[in-house]
Amino acid sequence: MTARRVGLTGNEAVALAWKQIRPHVVAAYPITPATQIVERFSAYVAEGEVDTEFVPVESEHSALSACVGAAAAGARVVTATASQGLALMHEILYVASGLRLPIVLNVANRALSAPINIHGDHSDTMGARDAGWVQMYARSVQDAYDRTLLAVWVAERARLPVMVCLDGFTLTHSLEPVEVYPDEAVRAFLGEGPLDGYTLVGGEPITVGPLALPDSYMEFRRALAAAMERVPEILAEGVREFRTHFGRDLPSVVEARGTEDAEVALVVLGSYADSVEQAALRARVRGQRAGFVRVVTFRPFPAAELRRALGAAREVVVLDRADTLSGLGGPLGVEVRAALYELENRPRVTDVIFGLGGRELRDQELDALLRDGPRGGVVYLGVEEPHVLEPA
Amino acid sequence: MAARWQALDRGPVIPARSSVSYRTWDWRQLRPVLDLDRCVHCMLCWLYCPDSAIRARGGRVVEVDYEHCKGCGVCAAVCPPRASAIRMVPEGAP
Numbered sequence: 001m002t003a004r005r006v007g008l009t010g011n012e013a014v015a016l017a018w019k020q021i022r023p024h025v026v027a028a029y030p031i032t033p034a035t036q037i038v039e040r041f042s043a044y045v046a047e048g049e050v051d052t053e054f055v056p057v058e059s060e061h062s063a064l065s066a067c068v069g070a071a072a073a074g075a076r077v078v079t080a081t082a083s084q085g086l087a088l089m090h091e092i093l094y095v096a097s098g099l100r101l102p103i104v105l106n107v108a109n110r111a112l113s114a115p116i117n118i119h120g121d122h123s124d125t126m127g128a129r130d131a132g133w134v135q136m137y138a139r140s141v142q143d144a145y146d147r148t149l150l151a152v153w154v155a156e157r158a159r160l161p162v163m164v165c166l167d168g169f170t171l172t173h174s175l176e177p178v179e180v181y182p183d184e185a186v187r188a189f190l191g192e193g194p195l196d197g198y199t200l201v202g203g204e205p206i207t208v209g210p211l212a213l214p215d216s217y218m219e220f221r222r223a224l225a226a227a228m229e230r231v232p233e234i235l236a237e238g239v240r241e242f243r244t245h246f247g248r249d250l251p252s253v254v255e256a257r258g259t260e261d262a263e264v265a266l267v268v269l270g271s272y273a274d275s276v277e278q279a280a281l282r283a284r285v286r287g288q289r290a291g292f293v294r295v296v297t298f299r300p301f302p303a304a305e306l307r308r309a310l311g312a313a314r315e316v317v318v319l320d321r322a323d324t325l326s327g328l329g330g331p332l333g334v335e336v337r338a339a340l341y342e343l344e345n346r347p348r349v350t351d352v353i354f355g356l357g358g359r360e361l362r363d364q365e366l367d368a369l370l371r372d373g374p375r376g377g378v379v380y381l382g383v384e385e386p387h388v389l390e391p392a
Numbered sequence: 393m394a395a396r397w398q399a400l401d402r403g404p405v406i407p408a409r410s411s412v413s414y415r416t417w418d419w420r421q422l423r424p425v426l427d428l429d430r431c432v433h434c435m436l437c438w439l440y441c442p443d444s445a446i447r448a449r450g451g452r453v454v455e456v457d458y459e460h461c462k463g464c465g466v467c468a469a470v471c472p473p474r475a476s477a478i479r480m481v482p483e484g485a486p
Binding site: 219220 | 400
């Protein structure tokens with residue numbers, strides 16, 4: 001297999017992945033910064049390059065509803081959204097996972113209103129973290145392309161919907177060299193569609209999503225939890241298959257470097273992985289043993305892998321691009337703390353909330369954070385704390 | 393239904409059935425008992441029953457569909473007083 005090296009933005013790479021996935025149905029509604037995914041893909045459909053039923057709908061709620069219907073009928077389905085669009089899909093997210101439908105959703109991570117903002121942070125997908133969807137966060141445009149292909153493989157085997165998150169603008173609108181695989185290679189990797197999908201059309205008639213009262217609802221939810229528990233195993237097999245077909249190694253749940261001897265370990269999600277990994281390397285040059293951990297798959301949460309990667313450190317610094325507004329810090333920090341609680345000798349955790357609404361994280365800020373030494377608690381990086389006003 | 397959760401890995405999917413095949417009476421406390429000797433076949437009970445549980449044929453009341461009747465008592469209430477062909481009796485009573 002020979003990959004082609006081309007310059008693509010994150011959105012273009014996802015649209016190209018969709019074309020190669022050859023979904024039976026795409027129902028989508030445009031929203032910044034995910035618009036070009038759907039725009040570009042609808043052009044592929046219009047030009048006859050892919051034989052997909054493209055359903056332009058009037059809202060994101062309808063987009064995901066149409067995807068649910070199509071997936072229940074046995075179709076391979078993908079869609080994309082961001083921010084307010086994902087918030088509007090929220091109700092249907094639970095229907096998709098509860099019905100065990102293998103829908104793939106690319107989310108261009110963007111801050112939520114108010115105040116209105118179009119730039120990147122993880123508030124949108126973190127609001128959907130308990131909706132029963134697998135969540136993977138891309139590090140680069142290449143990773144967004146690769147992971148969109150992988151997501152289809154995983155969704156259809158786990159019988160769960162999968163979100164592939166790519167940071168708004170940082171990835172969606174940045175041009176990067178991407179190695180694109182031949183269409184046939186993608187076809188060989190993914191096959192034709194859901195392995196044994198639901199079939200509302202033809203065959204025996206079925207009822208999808210009947211009423212489940214107190215005598216059975218909990219059993220369905222327990223089964224859903226079990227499906228999520230199996231995901232790491234399916235993901236591990238998925239990345240093995242991915243390597244066989246495309247020759248590329250993808251981390252499945254966690255990516256770690258320099259954690260073996262690290263006194264301080266940095267944990268991050270998404271596209272800031274590059275900056276954070278570089279900060280860890282610069283710290284090493286200064287003589288500070290720093291390690292780098294990227295959480296690739298946030299749902300299900302890779303607690304055991306994080307305990308292995310972080311257990312030896314004294315200090316853990318979590319970089320969170322969202323806030324829970326609970327007083328406990330960001331969602332990644334809360335869950336890293338929860339995972340580490342199992343350890344007898346727990347590292348101290350400092351949760352750093354940064355980059356909300358697209359605020360840049362500067363190298364100097366990361367260096368200063370490491371040089372001054374983290375002190376635990378929750379820090380809002382780059383926000384000037386209010387000065388005490390002297391009485392006039 | 394109380395299935396074991398291990399058997400539910402394909403999600404909430406069941407064979408399709410129409411409402412006719414669902415028995416929806418099991419919380420009934422009072423049961424309408426129809427006395428066809430007193431019935432004048434005015435069809436008011438058939439018309440008013442919210443669950444279509446009064447069966448009729450050829451313009452005449454035939455029987456109560458106890459698989460779907462929930463015992464609301466509307467049929468007995470609309471039955472003309474001089475006919476009084478429907479009595480509500482506690483479920484389980486003879």
